[in-house]
Amino acid sequence: MDDSTPPQQQQQERTPGLSVDTYEPKEMSRAEFQLLPRKQQKRIMKQEMWDRRADEFKEKQRQKNRDGRRRRKERVREGEVPPRRKAEDQIRTNHRFVIDMDFDDKMDDREIKSMCAQVQRCYAANRQAARYVDLHITQLHGRCRQRFDSALAQHSGWSPEHVKLDDKEYPDLFPAEDLVYLTADSPNVIESLDESKVYIIGGLVDKNRYPRLTLDKAEKQGIAHAQLPIGQYVQMSTRKIMTVNQIFEMLLRFVDVPDWKAAFLDVIPARKLEN
Template sequence: MNQQPQKVKNNPPSAEEIERRRKAKQNEVLPEGMSRREWKKIQKQQKWEETKDQYREVMRAKKKLQRDRKRDRIKNDDEYKNSILKKPKTQIATDVKFIIDCEFDDLMNIKEITSMSRQIQTSYSIMRHSPYKLPIQITSFNKRLQERFETSLQEYKNWQGIEFTSTNLEELITEENKDQFVYLTADTDDDLMELTSDHTYIIGGIVDKNRHKRLCYDKAKKLGLKCGRLPIGKYIKLYSRDVLVTSHVYEICCKWFEFKDWGDAFNKVLPPRKVASNGDVSESKESESKVGESKEHEIKENKIAP
């Protein structure tokens, strides 16, 4: 099996480099009538135009590795092979719907828009192969995300069971139907123990590397919607913060209908690199305990000191 090359971390800039950048910023002349923010966006776009060929070459290599891994998995995992190669002739009704809320276009750069379009494409494939009927509606489908689909994924117009609409989430919600919506977000403390019929579950359609904290939670509260989070912490331990990409959230919900068990759903969907082993969890808890003991000892020392 081909192994993906490890990412090389960039070294932090030296003091000389920091000083050089500071002086360059001071001496930078902005075009007349243009803010620094607008100028930075133009520069970023120019840099993308200069490096996009190199980026695409890297992405082609990455996709080749993904295809190789998929080929190996199909060869060695019969259950995965059946789920990928065989679409169910009929799907079991659930009376559950999903919305991917894409009203965050302006908060993403062009690479993140591309990633978001791929996640929607992946979610559509998951929906088509699921034995349960879980339709998806893409709201606020406009701006750069729509442009991305129109130029690179034109076949989306023929997709079935998924609806693309420029309508905002707010326009779908009324006082009468408000209780039927649940916004899925890791920022709430309310664990979602089951998916209930006659409900619509909303997934935030954003790729932002956690730059915008509580974005979906705050939006849900503003709209007066209930919030829920997938109960990850009750079943598995992640290396990173309990925030999942859009397609993973949707797939986990699909798997829940198959297993009626969140633990099995998480273990089927999440890649091993995200999930800590039992040993890692124990070491992490032991480390946290030692840190806590150290801080407690330090506080006592400070109290005794004159």
């Protein structure tokens, strides 16, 4: 059992020998406790143990966050990572990107979790970029929506300048002629980024289970599609299909400095590059 085990499970695993005959209650004296019916004693004991474990769990999480912040400060001091950028130091651009969350029913629960974490990473990257873009998360629904409303509820504190979460679909938000679906399966290759266009990334973690899914969607909708020019700049040992946050981070880097090679080398993990 590690620190991230939820308190309910910790309580069950850690208190097998606990008994009302020896229990010292928190809210009343032992004498008062003994006068209560056994059933009520058990209920009180269980509730208090639960609260105690929940408090311990929360404190451990807080400590972890404090340690993380302290470690980051040290790394900034050592010059290993740059300091966090303040919003007022960022430059706003007119580039527009969409993450299309249409594919909730195509992912299992682990993939949904991973997809939501990737959206978080995209927000964080946009919030820290020297030049940031207009980022829309469209058609947020189903399990991803639920996750954003519960485990990831902190997104309500996200800056609306850096991300817009929407249950609408992108054709309801932008003219069809402006849309370009980015997909590794497209025969077209983009050379640059055009500020009059809206580039769509498929919000999908599928481990290659659904080849052509986004290409078929774009063709059905009659909108433009293209892949990034990865093959023209770097040699990869695997297929050129990237995750959502990798694609978004490449695009952000290109917005900052229009150099595809540098953008790809910055983001693609070294193990995926051919020597």
